[in-house]
Amino acid sequence: MKTVSTYSPARIILLFIALVLCIGWTNAWEEMMEDPDAVTCVKADFIQEKHLKLLSRPLISKGVFFFQSPGSLRWEYQTPVRSVLLMHKGKVERYIEGSRGVVRDSGVKLQAMQVVLQEISQFLSGNFQDNPNFKAEVISDFKVSLVPEDPAMEKIIQRIELFLSETPGVIDEVKIFESRDSYTRLIFENTRLNETIEERIFQEM
Amino acid sequence: MNRIALPILMAVFLVSCSGPPKIRPLIGQFPSQFAKTYPLVFPEGDRRFVHAIEADLYGGEKAFMMGVTHIDSEKNKIHSILMTIEGLVLFDAESDGEIRINRAVAPFDSENFAGGLMGDVRLMFFRPEGDQVESGLTEAGSWIRRFRNREETTDIVIHQDGSRTIRQYHRNRLRRSIHAGSDQGPGGAKFPETLTLNAYIRSGYSLHLKLVEAEPAPATR
Numbered sequence: 001m002k003t004v005s006t007y008s009p010a011r012i013i014l015l016f017i018a019l020v021l022c023i024g025w026t027n028a029w030e031e032m033m034e035d036p037d038a039v040t041c042v043k044a045d046f047i048q049e050k051h052l053k054l055l056s057r058p059l060i061s062k063g064v065f066f067f068q069s070p071g072s073l074r075w076e077y078q079t080p081v082r083s084v085l086l087m088h089k090g091k092v093e094r095y096i097e098g099s100r101g102v103v104r105d106s107g108v109k110l111q112a113m114q115v116v117l118q119e120i121s122q123f124l125s126g127n128f129q130d131n132p133n134f135k136a137e138v139i140s141d142f143k144v145s146l147v148p149e150d151p152a153m154e155k156i157i158q159r160i161e162l163f164l165s166e167t168p169g170v171i172d173e174v175k176i177f178e179s180r181d182s183y184t185r186l187i188f189e190n191t192r193l194n195e196t197i198e199e200r201i202f203q204e205m
Numbered sequence: 206m207n208r209i210a211l212p213i214l215m216a217v218f219l220v221s222c223s224g225p226p227k228i229r230p231l232i233g234q235f236p237s238q239f240a241k242t243y244p245l246v247f248p249e250g251d252r253r254f255v256h257a258i259e260a261d262l263y264g265g266e267k268a269f270m271m272g273v274t275h276i277d278s279e280k281n282k283i284h285s286i287l288m289t290i291e292g293l294v295l296f297d298a299e300s301d302g303e304i305r306i307n308r309a310v311a312p313f314d315s316e317n318f319a320g321g322l323m324g325d326v327r328l329m330f331f332r333p334e335g336d337q338v339e340s341g342l343t344e345a346g347s348w349i350r351r352f353r354n355r356e357e358t359t360d361i362v363i364h365q366d367g368s369r370t371i372r373q374y375h376r377n378r379l380r381r382s383i384h385a386g387s388d389q390g391p392g393g394a395k396f397p398e399t400l401t402l403n404a405y406i407r408s409g410y411s412l413h414l415k416l417v418e419a420e421p422a423p424a425t426r
Contacts, residue, residue: 050292
């Protein structure tokens with residue numbers, strides 16, 4: 001039996017999102033390091049394909065996300081289940097549309113959130129190489145691979161592949177491999193950089 | 206114990222104390238509507254389902270997950286995957302009598318959890334074990350079939366509106382109930398769009414399942 005107990009589900013969920021966001025909104029880390037403030041806001045649509053050996057075709061989810069430095073985030077699924085994760089000014093909330101309307105997800109513990117927020121901030125500042133959890137490797141001009149350093153994390157996520165766009169600051173795709181039978185593919189579309197985002201986007205469902 | 210947990214515990218106690226209902230004999234044969242609905246209660250052959258799952262847990266906690274279930278009624282096999290809405294697999298296990306856990310993230314990593322989940326899936330999708338011992342009508346006029354296997358009694362009730370309820374009793378005490386709506390799932394699937402399971406145990410819980418996808422058996426695809 002393969003069990004993983006070091007990471008709570010809440011922490012894993014946030015790490016998962018953090019990894020998606022470690023897209024490093026530039027196609028060169030050095031460029032980001034030289035000018036870390038170049039990208040301050042990001043908006044994009046995304047399609048999430050969940051590939052499982054069990055399913056003949058991937059399970060499709062669609063959504064949008066907004067990010068504004070230093071640490072405001074809205075990660076919203078619109079189908080098949082509406083769910084919104086909000087992070088703003090150190091406060092983290094998650095809302096899900098259930099059978100009896102919108103409810104706050106009590107499964108996401110604030111304590112775990114605080115730890116993960118630090119990791120997310122590190123990722124979003126483009127600081128891949130200093131992250132103790134993942135070893136980053138540039139495969140080509142447009143492909144980066146992240147491999148967990150922590151054996152406990154490796155049992156949850158084997159590796160992540162980031163596919164960067166030719167347009168600086170834009171990512172095309174992220175693949176997160178969990179096991180030989182399961183991986184998640186995120187495809188980003190309509191990415192807009194440095195457009196003004198209203199504060200309420202990070203505060204309201 | 207908090208203010209939410211106490212009423213839940215009391216409700217669980219009161220409901221679980223009620224034994225199987227009396228069955229009124231039906232004169233003649235079961236109506237055709239029953240005959241039409243009954244085979245749909247337990248899907249035949251090789252089926253795969255994706256459900257959005259909303260769990261009301263003991264103590265007032267709520268959790269949301271996606272569930273992927275592969276059942277094969279002929280081979281008596283279940284493969285169940287629970288994942289977050291973000292797609293991260295938290296639990297992956299198979300059962301063909303014996304349970305094999307392929308992957309489990311705490312707190313889903315106990316044998317008890319795996320056994321309970323497989324039991325719930327089996328109750329939802331598989332014909333009850335044991336023999337049919339009674340059939341007829343409930344007091345409310347719904348059609349009912351009762352199966353018994355040692356200390357376990359399972360009632361399958363089909364209501365006039367096409368919805369159905371499965372109740373499982375252990376030593377005549379209600380342990381689980383499942384209510385399946387009469388609505389059809391997406392894409393013309395011949396399976397209920399909604400399923401609600403209530404577990405009347407000490408740390409009782411409710412699961413609300415909404416069908417997202419139902420894949421047909423490979424042979425008919």
